Amino acid sequence: MHMSTNFSMDEVKVLGSKSITVESKESIINLVLDTLAIEKQLLIFNNSKNSSEATAEKIAMALKKKKTVTHQKELSQLSEQILKVMQSPTKQCRRLAKCVEQGIAFHHSGLVSKQRYLIEENFKKGIIKVISSTPTLAAGLNLPAYKVIIKDYKRYSSRGFNDIPVLEFMQMAGRAGRPGHEDIGHSVVHIKDDNELERVIKKYIHGKPEEIYSKLAVEPTLKMYVLSLVSMDIINTEDEIKEFFKNTLYGEQYHDLEGLYYNIFKVLKILKEYQFVREDDNYYVATTLGKKVSELYLNPDTAHLFLSHFDTFVKTLGSKYVSRQHVFNLIQLFSTTMEMKPLFRMGKKEEEHYMQLADDVQEELFVEYDPFEQDLQDFMNGLKTAEIMQDWIEEAPEEYISEKYSITPGELHFKKEVIDWLLYCLEEFSQLRKQFYLKNYFNKLRQRFKSGIKDDVLVLISLKGVGRVRARKLKKAGFGTLSDLRSATFEQLSRVIGDALTISIKKELHGETYEQDFSHELKQVEKFSRSSKPKEIRVREVTEVEVDELVEETQNFEKEKEEAKQKGLLQYF
DNA sequence: GGACGGTGAAACTTCAGGTTGCCTC
DNA sequence: GAAGTTTCACCGTCC
Numbered sequence: 001m002h003m004s005t006n007f008s009m010d011e012v013k014v015l016g017s018k019s020i021t022v023e024s025k026e027s028i029i030n031l032v033l034d035t036l037a038i039e040k041q042l043l044i045f046n047n048s049k050n051s052s053e054a055t056a057e058k059i060a061m062a063l064k065k066k067k068t069v070t071h072q073k074e075l076s077q078l079s080e081q082i083l084k085v086m087q088s089p090t091k092q093c094r095r096l097a098k099c100v101e102q103g104i105a106f107h108h109s110g111l112v113s114k115q116r117y118l119i120e121e122n123f124k125k126g127i128i129k130v131i132s133s134t135p136t137l138a139a140g141l142n143l144p145a146y147k148v149i150i151k152d153y154k155r156y157s158s159r160g161f162n163d164i165p166v167l168e169f170m171q172m173a174g175r176a177g178r179p180g181h182e183d184i185g186h187s188v189v190h191i192k193d194d195n196e197l198e199r200v201i202k203k204y205i206h207g208k209p210e211e212i213y214s215k216l217a218v219e220p221t222l223k224m225y226v227l228s229l230v231s232m233d234i235i236n237t238e239d240e241i242k243e244f245f246k247n248t249l250y251g252e253q254y255h256d257l258e259g260l261y262y263n264i265f266k267v268l269k270i271l272k273e274y275q276f277v278r279e280d281d282n283y284y285v286a287t288t289l290g291k292k293v294s295e296l297y298l299n300p301d302t303a304h305l306f307l308s309h310f311d312t313f314v315k316t317l318g319s320k321y322v323s324r325q326h327v328f329n330l331i332q333l334f335s336t337t338m339e340m341k342p343l344f345r346m347g348k349k350e351e352e353h354y355m356q357l358a359d360d361v362q363e364e365l366f367v368e369y370d371p372f373e374q375d376l377q378d379f380m381n382g383l384k385t386a387e388i389m390q391d392w393i394e395e396a397p398e399e400y401i402s403e404k405y406s407i408t409p410g411e412l413h414f415k416k417e418v419i420d421w422l423l424y425c426l427e428e429f430s431q432l433r434k435q436f437y438l439k440n441y442f443n444k445l446r447q448r449f450k451s452g453i454k455d456d457v458l459v460l461i462s463l464k465g466v467g468r469v470r471a472r473k474l475k476k477a478g479f480g481t482l483s484d485l486r487s488a489t490f491e492q493l494s495r496v497i498g499d500a501l502t503i504s505i506k507k508e509l510h511g512e513t514y515e516q517d518f519s520h521e522l523k524q525v526e527k528f529s530r531s532s533k534p535k536e537i538r539v540r541e542v543t544e545v546e547v548d549e550l551v552e553e554t555q556n557f558e559k560e561k562e563e564a565k566q567k568g569l570l571q572y573f
Numbered sequence: 574g575g576a577c578g579g580t581g582a583a584a585c586t587t588c589a590g591g592t593t594g595c596c597t598c
Numbered sequence: 599g600a601a602g603t604t605t606c607a608c609c610g611t612c613c
Binding site for chain 3: 047048050051054152154156161349
Binding site: 046047048049050051108109113134135136139155156157161164295296297298339342345347348349406410411413414417418420421424425428464 | 585586587588589590591592593594595596598
């Protein structure tokens with residue numbers, strides 16, 4: 001199929017057959033080789049993360065055999081950069097780095113954002129030639145390519161395994177052709193036989209894209225908008241409310257607005273019950289609390305859930321000693337909110353484990369499981385999510401987490417972000433309620449989630465170049481506080497974390513005086529690093545020994561966790 | 574004869590996406 | 599629907 005740059009259905013042409021050189025049994029590989037031979041770039045769209053990785057690896061193998069890769073120097077540098085994004089690279093990082101060496105990358109939400117950025121930028125520069133991705137790339141970014149291959153036009157969703165919408169197909173196909181660079185772009189759909197060919201042409205090439213409908217009347221969305229509109233004093237009276245919503249897309253599409261108005265007033269009633277909105281003489285105003293909720297972009301239901309548990313938080317979380325269980329309970333509570341969705345999914349094989357866990361923790365949770373309120377699978381997913389996040393702040397290695405729970409570093413990262421945001425909201429609520437001890441607690445917890453650390457190395461994380469791995473190394477070597485680090489000698493520290501990082505830390509701690517005290521070592525190291533990068537102090541890479549240590553840690557983690565559980569170990573805050 | 578290891582077919586399992594808050598270096 | 603993973607029966611080899 002062959003499409004013009006500015007994708008419009010009238011201009012789409014279906015070309016007859018075009019023969020390409022057959023070098024492999026796999027048609028996709030042939031297409032890739034054919035396109036690379038004329039020095040053009042490709043995007044390949046897959047229907048799952050797994051398949052986008054598998055496709056990339058298959059092509060990388062073929063390219064390796066052909067030995068025609070260009071930009072080898074840049075690619076091997078990029079490959080190294082990709083590995084370095086995380087202090088301890090996971091299996092996924094290594095797979096990606098290997099593909100990148102051949103000028104091909106996979107791209108999906110499971111990657112860490114820095115990696116995604118590196119891939120996108122280097123594709124734009126022409127260093128990476130092929131990206132095999134999930135639909136991530138089709139929607140947001142402007143990453144056009146000469147050729148687009150839609151490998152799968154069917155995808156699994158909650159409704160089963162179905163054709164993707166025409167709109168989405170167009171999004172992907174429309175990535176073919178680079179405006180300002182080329183006049184044409186090729187878009188290829190991967191199909192099995194002639195029957196499918198006919199179907200695809202009818203549905204996607206000559207078919208109409210789906211209509212877009214407003215979902216404004218859906219309650220959770222409506223709650224957020226009504227609160228924010230009232231809070232900004234855009235709508236305050238019944239007339240204003242009706243007038244405003246009449247002019248929305250929803251109003252345009254559905255002329256009978258009575259249903260919508262009914263929902264709006266129902267929502268307002270709930271917001272009043274939540275004490276986010278006040279009504280005086282038919283005049284609606286947001287309360288201080290309501291304004292805060294709206295400012296925080298928090299779903300009013302979530303805010304209400306948090307606030308209704310606030311007294312419990314004060315009683316339990318604010319105490320000086322906090323058990324692991326409390327953090328678990330907190331994340332489990334988060335998992336019932338809209339913001340945390342979608343949760344990490346419990347697999348079939350994990351069922352038994354989470355049934356048992358549910359039994360064990362049920363009574364301690366902030367909200368007991370209610371089969372009439374919540375789907376069992378959803379509840380179990382919440383337990384899994386809480387367990388994963390607890391492992392994260394108990395310093396479980398990332399590799400361990402991805403392997404054990406079958407999740408990607410990217411997914412872990414997104415959840416961290418959401419939790420950080422929700423904890424920030426709780427911080428703000430604590431401030432409003434003047435519960436400063438609690439505010440401090442949530443703030444510390446945020447830092448722990450950000451870095452994935454236990455509380456005893458919190459202080460070390462503030463140092464540049466020190467993440468969870470190095471912080472723990474320092475602590476183990478006896479440097480648990482900043483004053484420990486200040487009084488340590490250069491040799492003592494450099495044995496643990498290397499020369500460059502020692503200098504960087506010493507400089508941070510001692511300021512100017514450092515130059516005098518350690519001028520000798522500084523000169524030595526700077527002379528050494530000048531050869532590669534002048535003046536800049538480079539942070540040492542993770543060595544093989546460290547990798548071995550990490551593997552060992554991974555093995556030990558489960559054991560330690562079990563012991564801690566048995567002891568009912570308390571965490572000092 | 575029993576333990577062990579390799580092999581392959583059958584059964585089972587899973588499958589996309591990433592905005593919003595605020596601060597600080 | 600398809601790819602990846604696990605399970606299990608079957609067979610040959612070795613002690």
